[in-house]
Amino acid sequence: MPNPFDPEVRLGCSCGAHASQADHDQSVEAMHRSVIETAVLRALFPQDAVRRRFLSAVGAGTALSAISGLFPFATLEAMAQDKKPPEKKDLKIGFIPITCASPLIMADPLGFYREQGLNVQLIKTAGWALIRDKMLNKEHDASHFLSPMPLAISMGLGSAQQPMRVATVQNINGQAITLHVKHKDKRDPKQWKGFKFAVPFEYSMHNFLLRYYVAEHGLDPDTDIQIRVTPPPEMVANLRAGNIDGFLGPDPFNQRAVYDESGFIHMLSKEIWDGHPCCAFGVPDAMIKEAPNTFAALYRAVLTAARMARDPKNRSLIAKVIAPPNYLNQPETVIEQVLTGKYADGLGNVKNVPDRADFDPFPWHSMAVWILTQMKRWGYVKGDVNYKQIAEQVFLVTDARKYMAQLDMKAPAASYAKFKVMGKEFDPAQPEKYLGSFKVRKSA
């Protein structure tokens, strides 16, 4: 163990012995594995001398592969670590009534929390600021978040600093730019000068995507248009009243604006960045340390729901389950159009986009790095940003892999990937260079 009072020592992880939390997790996993392997070899060779003779005769590698053929080490490992009863059973989870939260909402009526021995109370919350406050106050045990929020809270931006973690991404795609019906002929963003747009929160993908989109069309989002924060449920009412010209908001409110004939869908967010994360399922770091079994149970419940939500066959059922007043409180047809991707666009067309919304839970580190570049681009964070360190601390890729493996879900082997936003490639290895390539950005 390092001496924590030594000024030269870096305390990168929770025990202090590793450079980063990711290294720590890896070595803890390795330790679990070696304990299990030792136990198995002891059982096979009760006399230590026999074991040593056997190993030196056939070689350690051969022995391992021969024995792992007989013993499923990975399964044993999973069994050894998990399925312990949760330390805390009664949990409060906050959510905003939007389709992004489908997995975490449907897990309640479909019994996925109960299956894991948890008694979860879902609390409908009035806005993102309140979600943040109630998490910081520990009124909620876990929460539906916008994926930039745990990054911001962990960095102490716009709130008191508290380590917050992203266990899974809740959903990818599934947002849209909706404009007031009176702007039907203004489809070119260059005509949007002076428009008022609503986004759900400053630290939201919606804010960053809208800024990115208008900036690519030559508008400065800070001076040419007005962006105001409005809780998603109030967006349609504001659009209808003409308080705003449009919004980049979460569904079902884009579809609801169409349904109420006050707006039309200008474009889906997937056309800006196909596969972008939106909301996240977050927990405070303290919970992972204090109640690891509760955390594991919660993880499994939410992943089970995500797995079900990914299958297009289940989407109509999910729409039915989350539509009632206790959850989204919206007409079922509106939610069904969002989830199935067969929808009316408000301009008289029926569109069919099956991947309008999807629920891939894997928390890519590259997503976090992109979010951080945009936070820096628009002046939400100043000075040097250690992109990789923050991303790896907040987005729990190792845990996601572990629990996805337990549920036989396929998780990618890499934690970083290149992707394209409006045709422009993002390389997570070179965030500063990417940031430097933008002409429109907030001048420091």
Next chain:
Amino acid sequence: MKLESLKAGALSLVFLAVFLGIWHLATLPKAEIQGAADEYAKLMGKGAKKSDGFPTLGQMGEAFATHISDPFYDRGSNDKGIGIQLGHSLGRVALGYLIACLIAVPLGFLIGMSPLLYRALNPFIQVLKPISPLAWMPLALYTIKDSGISGIFVIFICSVWPLLINTAFGVASVRRDWLNVAKTLEVKPLRKAFAVILPAAAPTILTGARISIGIAWLVIVAAEMLVGGTGIGYFVWNEWNNLNLTNVIFAILVIGVVGMLLDFLIAKLQQAVTYVE
């Protein structure tokens, strides 16, 4: 006299009838294009019952019937009957209001009896009084770290000022003669406070109480819309999210009726302590 009130009652009914008549005419169903077979129209919810738009009288009646016939249902933590929601709101108001009374009345007594204290505290009261109670909300959330208690705090802070000022004023303007009589009879201070000043100032104090309860009831709706969770304000917010005007109007009427009953209650109390000089 009896004739007068009969006339007034009849006139009220006429006003109501005219109001409902205008409502009915204004919300007559427009001749809708019956093209529901078209797929686009179907996705837009044409032909089906839509909850948006201004409700007709029939829809309002239906909403009244469903809510009042089952006021205490509980379908999960975010969907409770109107009775339960009202209960939560009234509970918050009662608690905040009670704390305000416990603090404002004794403090008002002190301020009223001591002209020095009155002048010393007056600037603070004058600054704090006009602050919108909701402006306290972010501060309360940040420091108290509990949204439920923050709601109660907001009720407390809005009802404390009228009570405090009226109590102080009532106590300060007790007739000199009565105090002098008490002095000549050498009444002990405590007895003087309870036997002379309190009954004399009671009508003014209760006027403050009446103003306070009105404000508290106004504020609870806004506070609950902000904090969410439970209560009649949350109910309005939740229905507004769904643009369900029928339920919103229903809730508005309920808020009005409950507010009137609260006012009526304090007014009765006030009548009981009023005296003729």
